[in-house]
Amino acid sequence: MEDKRATGRDVIEAVVDNMTQSLEPLYTKTLAPSLFQVYLHPNDHQRLMTIEGELAVEASLRLDRALSELNAGRDESPLEKVAKLGAFNKLLQGDPETEAMTYERAGPRWDIRIDPHPDESFPRGGIEVASQLAIKASSTYAKGSDTVRISRTQRIGETSKRDTKTLDVLARIAFTDDSGSHEYAMTKDEILIGRRADVWADLQVVCPVDVSRKHVRIRRVPAGNGFEILDVSSLGTSVNGEKLPAKDLVQWTRLPVRARIGLAGKVVLEFESRIS
Secondary structure (H helix, E strand, C coil): CCCCCCCHHHHHHHHHHHHHHCCEECCCEEEECCEEEEEECHHHHHHHHHHHHHHHHHHHHHHHHHHHHHHHHCCCCHHHHHHHCCCCHHHHCCCCCCCCCEEEECCCCCEEEEEECCCCCCCCCCEEEEEECCCCCCCCCCCCCCCCCEEEEEEECCEEEECCCCCCCCEEEEEEECCEEEEEEECCCEEEEEECCCCCCCEEECCCCCCCCCCEEEEECCCCCCEEEEECCCCCEEECCEECCCHHHCCCEEECCEEEEEECCCEEEEEEECCC
């Protein structure tokens, strides 16, 4: 019996499914997420990574079409009816009967990234999509939206479902960047950390461009306790003052239970493992 596999078309449809399940209604419009991180079984990722650019182009065209279909298929909303009756004050009062007038992409463009799933037990043929809303970046620090809402969907075989499970906190990361003090809860086996921009990162920091958009990866040690860290940046990463091996060496380094992680000398992350 042939093993299931995720095709390029499956990936595109999974992205569109996520977009339609993750719409954010406002008063005058409904926003669609514009950043999508796709996770695949390593075998599927290896097969499709050589056409990632083509997949991103095709997915962007399909997302554009889906938005057009949403706008073309909508009925006149209660909001428009209210406006025609000259009772726009109902909108200002937050009338729950009003609906968004149009569907729009939240960011300046669609951004689709594809990576191998960090969970070794993730089934071949499965597709997980994590998306977030994005606001156009500023010219100085490439800052995205101040509020980040991440929506996850999974497609296993022919089934698509919204992930609503409660996740355990594996580690906590506290840091201060140009937007203030923050604490991040690590709830999956591998995360990507980088400067906030119109590309995907699980933990995004607001800082100068010395910090790369994809700067460092942290993962739970496979088949064991503890964590490892990998530098993928241009200007380097340190742990407790010691510089990590350069990114071209692709060398994972064991993380202490508590560690100070320096990003290009600009931002310090206070890492603390919560694994007993």
